[in-house]
Amino acid sequence: MLLKRSLPKMRWKSWVKPWQQIDLPLFFLPIGVSFFGGLMILSTELKQPVTDWWWHWLVASIGVLIALFISRFRYENLLQWHWVTYALTNFSLIIVMIAGTSAKGAQRWISIAGFNVQPSEFAKVGIIITLAALLHKTTAATLPNFCRALAFTAIPWLLVFLQPDLATSLVFGAIVLGMLYWANANPGWLILLISPIIAAILFGIYWPLSEPLVFKEISFGPLGIIWSIAMGIVGWQTLPWRRFGLSGIGAFSLNMLGGELGIFAWNNILKEYQKDRLTTFLRPGQDLLGAGYHQHQSRIAIGAGETWGWGLFKGPMTQLNFVPEQHTDFIFSAVGEEFGFVGCLIVLFVFCFICFRLLHVAQTAKDNFGSLLAIGVLSMIVFQLVVNVGMTVGLAPVAGIPLPWMSYGRSAMLTNFIALGIVESVANFRQRQKYYF
Template sequence: MLRKSPYKIRWQYLFAAWKQIDWWLLALCVGMSLFGGIMIRSTELNQGLTDWWQHWLVGGVGLTVAMFIARWRYENLLQLHWFIYSITNISLIAVMVIGTSAKGAQRWISIAGFNLQPSEFAKVGVIITLAAILQAKTASTMPAFLKALAITAVPWALVFLQPDLGTSLVFGAITLGMLYWGNANPGWLILLASPLVSVILFNVFLPGWVVWTIAMCAIAYLTLPWQRIGAVGAVVVNLLAGELGSILWNVLKDYQKDRIILFLNPEKDPLGGGYHLIQSRIAIGAGERWGQGLNNGTQTQLNFIPEQHTDFIFSAIGEELGFVGCLAVLFVFWLICWRLLHIARTAKDNFGSLLAVGVLSMLVFQVIVNISMTIGLAPVTGIPLPLVSYGRSAMLTNFIALGIVESVANYRQRLKFY
């Protein structure tokens, strides 16, 4: 009888703790992080900066953290979710008290020379808290639905007041995605988003606003438990949305207003608020089909796009790798989302499934908005491209979320270690 090699047995034992993690998901995320460093280096080639290797360094730390989380049973988060929720809100309050300001917002806390952005980590905190709440009682009833919204409203408001419009929108996407997966009535989700749509239509296309309000009245009547009261309430809310929109508009900072308006006509302020978008579209268009080659993009190498290594990294991809490179990046993100959805569907319990869907919602929204704003289809909201854009707090957050999802995959069945 053949005897097994002791070295083979030793390696099997070494990796036994991660036996069931999704290696494809891990490889795709690590690959995108490495690719991000390459593109960041290209944007800084003539500036002598070293953000690209910092991107890899933080990614390496994040990967280590993710691997430790992956071998830790995710069910333990159920006992810790209120503690995590409290720490999340305390950190967001601390930013408003002792945080440092930059570019018109107070979002960072400086610790030993390292700037942490609590709003990034708050995304994971909200995902864990909502998953714990919804696994205990699904959002199929109105009380459970409203409870989930109330819990999310606190960190959302704290982030919005920093002000950080982009991250607050991510919170909204996470909440909608997890409520949908948690059996919330789709009509309730439409009604939840209806005031925002009414604000836009009221100021842009009044007949469309009238039709939308009537449609919301019908949805409220058909889906809410209090049919008549709900229908009247939906009409009132959408009628008031226009005026409330004006009030909220005055709350926003000037640079946030520019980001919302100028994407429709960036040529209105070509040397100010519209400059980023104009240069980004020129760069992506210049890439054509195959791109100008890595480190050869004229807009990128001549630094026409300020801070390109962060929110506008996709413009460098479009210019230097072309349409084909952009499609390849989108395809990799699609594969990552597919693996996340697979883990959500095969999780052994609702808690694990909701965790995976929360991370999926966060990723999908950030990718869509970031790419849309670089090509002029959405306002510039300051949302980074996950795993690719430079941002230490964002990178750590992505890998912490990855570790939690990998833990869900790892413990789909109880493993026995010998």
């Protein structure tokens, strides 16, 4: 009798054995977020359907199966295929530029069997795998290794930027910065890496700040000059070639050049809608019926939710479709209106807990490769979370970055679950004792 009772238990243990060490909170919380996201998407489309909301749940279910499948295989196998992964990543980004489908001024999708696939989303995972493979033995503590990692990531980044997909290129940058920092790169180098971008913005801001981002002629605004001098000091302190102050002069010149390139990019590279997003962010009260309409309506919807919200399917701004693109980039505004400040805090707490579990997996991974994989996924999720929530409340420019597992988007959903499966593989095959990078 005891043997008969133990048989089902033994069978159950043998069935779950391939996943016995996965991080359960990290696995189930994104599933819960995906389910809640489906409800929010349904709420935004009750009156005027824009898409088939149930696709969100269907793709999430497929993503869960993919994550389970990936997590039962050793992540170390990715090392053997990382150059293949890198080649496929670049190849897909080239194909989309040649034969991709255009929409909203960008060519980002490939039509496969009637479905639009966005290669730049899957390229995020490709970049994470590539960088982890490059840095797991030779860290970024030396300048040659640091530059080597940047050189390999520059190619897919440039291909994404030229689509143009500025939002995803920013996510790439966040992934690279996070993984380089975890791989012991000098923080000063990371600051210098992004400093020309900041200089490009600051050189276009004049005193007074009532007319930001003019960029119509060569100008050296005081903020840009101050920033360039500060970066010169950072370069002098952190870079080699200190003799005669060459490192400081080089960093200063790089930022001055960044200001000039910013002016050139503003006039010749950036699309009009990209310019509008930047100027609207710095001047939120201007053009409320044009470029600033999305963000303005989103802030009204969130504010209307007050403390507890109107309730599911009851938010007037959401039900009457006052917020454009609410089922994708502005899904958080639906949460704010229908569940209020408390609901927003709960959603943010869940995301913070997911990020904490990702960090825990990175710290307890058995090797540098697994640790870097987890940090890459963490960097991707954190950046998308901060920018998406920030743009819905007016603290960040509208960048077209989806909220992980909540915004509607099939490619983004599958990418997030593929990344989750890789991290769960790291957790599943880690040693029980703690490991720190």
